[in-house]
Amino acid sequence: MMLETAVFYAAAVIAVFGAIMMVLQRNPVASVLYLILSLVAQAVLYVQLAAMFVGALLIIIYAGAILVLFLFVIMLLNLRGEKIEQEKSPIPTATKLILSLLFFVELVMIFRQFSTTPTSEYITDAGWQFGDVVPVAELLFTKYLYPFELTSILLLVAIVGAVIMAKREKGEDEGEM
Amino acid sequence: MIPVTHYLILSALLFSVGVAGVISSRNLIVMFMSIELMLNAANLSIIAFSRYLNIMDGHVIVFLVLTVAAAEAAVGLAIIIAIFRNRATINADRFNLFKR
Numbered sequence: 556m557m558l559e560t561a562v563f564y565a566a567a568v569i570a571v572f573g574a575i576m577m578v579l580q581r582n583p584v585a586s587v588l589y590l591i592l593s594l595v596a597q598a599v600l601y602v603q604l605a606a607m608f609v610g611a612l613l614i615i616i617y618a619g620a621i622l623v624l625f626l627f628v629i630m631l632l633n634l635r636g637e638k639i640e641q642e643k644s645p646i647p648t649a650t651k652l653i654l655s656l657l658f659f660v661e662l663v664m665i666f667r668q669f670s671t672t673p674t675s676e677y678i679t680d681a682g683w684q685f686g687d688v689v690p691v692a693e694l695l696f697t698k699y700l701y702p703f704e705l706t707s708i709l710l711l712v713a714i715v716g717a718v719i720m721a722k723r724e725k726g727e728d729e730g731e732m
Numbered sequence: 733m734i735p736v737t738h739y740l741i742l743s744a745l746l747f748s749v750g751v752a753g754v755i756s757s758r759n760l761i762v763m764f765m766s767i768e769l770m771l772n773a774a775n776l777s778i779i780a781f782s783r784y785l786n787i788m789d790g791h792v793i794v795f796l797v798l799t800v801a802a803a804e805a806a807v808g809l810a811i812i813i814a815i816f817r818n819r820a821t822i823n824a825d826r827f828n829l830f831k832r
Contacts, residue, residue: 662744713803
């Protein structure tokens, strides 16, 4: 019981720390690395919530694929030398912080309506079934078959869109690369 | 046992950090990563609720959201590459064509 609470708070603090540092970093490569730290902490929380499969997916897909894509683009564009944050913004920083703080307070006000104590269905030991690959896959291929098939179309559209978007126009500095 | 409210508040905190990142950052890549962080914060609350209610449909929903995030990252980064090729910067304040 104590260990569970300790793991939760440690992972929560690391997740929030990584998120804040991601926003504050000037160097985009460091930003990506802090986001990976935050995501790994969130994956720990997923595992604690008995979502083994999704937690593994979070690390494999997010940290392994999406954020590596980010790193790849940052290094492709060679952005490390660019000094963006030096310029003045028309909106003061305090306004932005207060806006997001207000947003957080609003969310917390909404969430406080839920009961703070777990209901009787909230079983501590979910057993080996809950959140494993087999039951999730069963749901995915029976109840949610059509959404699952639709994701393949979505990915196809995304691939085509990405290729079209990133393609060089004809006649546009072709001899460079 | 950790109450579900704790997870929801953590999720709200992560989401607000994402909102702050989108509002305050001028680096397009950091803004984009903040959007990914907001998606993940929503995922965390979905997972917490599916554990709390003991139904696994939330895991499938999170799986679908991960797919959407992957597609979004591919298209968004392609857009960023196209913008950078045309304007040679990723400072979001420079992209004000609609204002003119």
